[in-house]
Amino acid sequence: MTITWRDFRRARRRSRQAWALLAVTLLALLGGLGWFFTAGQFAIAEPRMAGPTEAPVLAAGWMKPVAPVRAVPSGLAVDVLAVLPVKGRAASGNYNRSVFGQAWLDVDRNGCDTRNDILRRDLAGARFTEGSRCRVGSGSFQEPYTGRTMAFRRGADSSKAVQIDHVVALGDAWQKGAQQLSPLQRQHLANDPLNLIAVDGQANQDKSASDAATWLPPNKAFRCHYVARQISVKAAYGLWVTPAEKDAMKRVLGACPGQQTIVPR
Template identity: 75%
Template sequence: MTLTWPEFRRERRRSRQAWVLLAAAALAVVAGLGWFFTAGQFAVAEPPTDGPREAPVLAAGWMNPVPAVRPVPRGPAAALLDTLPVKGRAGREDYDRRAFGQAWLDVDRNGCDTRNDILRRDLSGAEFTGDPRCQVAGGTFREPYTGRQLTFRRGAGSSVDVQIDHVVALGDAWQKGAQQLTAEQRESLANDPLNLIAVDGPANQDKSASDAATWLPPNKAFRCHYVARQISVKAAYRLWVTPAEKDAMQRILASCPGQQTVVAAAR
């Protein structure tokens, strides 16, 4: 079949348009792959940041404050940070968890151990085993370090999925002044609700005994509160910070200049 000249021009124009569309599609695919293999894969993998921006300290009615070395002053966290001593780390060779007393004592004397107090405080719809309501059997919560919704179920293989983190790790505290505290003050530090949060088990293991210079919560929305809470704990127990740690804290607080200290007020 022989095409007329107008028909030939029409077909050639359609062919050009098709090639243009194919080229545009190919460029989009290449650009998409380039984005994914540079920054995109990390954006996709980054955990959600819609979790809590702060965490409670005391629950009204059944939690009691733990006596610290000194009260935490109310005010900007950045201002309190500037009052903390800045020094290098002390040695860790003689660190022993037992220096902070038996794990999960009932320091606030409310009849329940500290671990169950924190689970009950932080979980929604907490379920209990037995009476009084001390042993938490399950519940859900928006986990602060990752921002994910998690479920806690007590059990030999499941309890470790949700752990109670010392916001200022005891190993870090030992190297930054806790060696000079009395045995009773160290027990308070290890069981003070100000220094304790229920968190994702793997995130807690990843943190280990790190300070703010070497580890921060993946959930960026929680970092201002996290740093302010560390500052508040260190002020309450007369602990110091290293130069790198202070720099890291200042960088975080620069993004939230209105961030306040964290005090043990019932909520």
């Protein structure tokens, strides 16, 4: 069989095409491996939970607003974030919970303490304990931080499964402006329904005093509301954000550019 020059050129062209295809495949494989060992393994491992995208603030008829330092500005959360002061953390060595007053006061004067107000607001089918019109004994809800459906039952051991979280943690607030507030203003911050949500106890412990730079709810669907609520609280009580916190908030809001501030209604 005689191999012509045309056959030789055709074979060489096919060989080059095969080598080019192999090179592209190898580059794609290396790129995929690089992505996996940097961010991909975390994206794959991260739980994708369906859950609520927002949470209530007030309940009409029986829950009253708490007077903040200033009204929450209405508008885009990202615009309000842009005007919040940006500073480093203040010292926290002199912090303890008592600087925000006694826990769970009846600040809005509706006859029930704040913890039970929030449970009643957030739980579906909330039932009071026998003989009480305030103490919530049971109920269920779709928990916002994890997206799971949870049941609450009052008891020495069972109550801790559902906790009331300060959206802007009090320890974080203390390091970002709350030291300049009056005792009454700090008491209001600790009991303001805008800053309180019933959540999974373990998620609340995981969050602790973290800000948005170091902790966000595992339920991604809730993150826009969560960050907007933190911005609203900080604006209402004259608190600042750190540079890392502001960057983290902007990244979250980048996925929901129309997110509004959370104005109590």
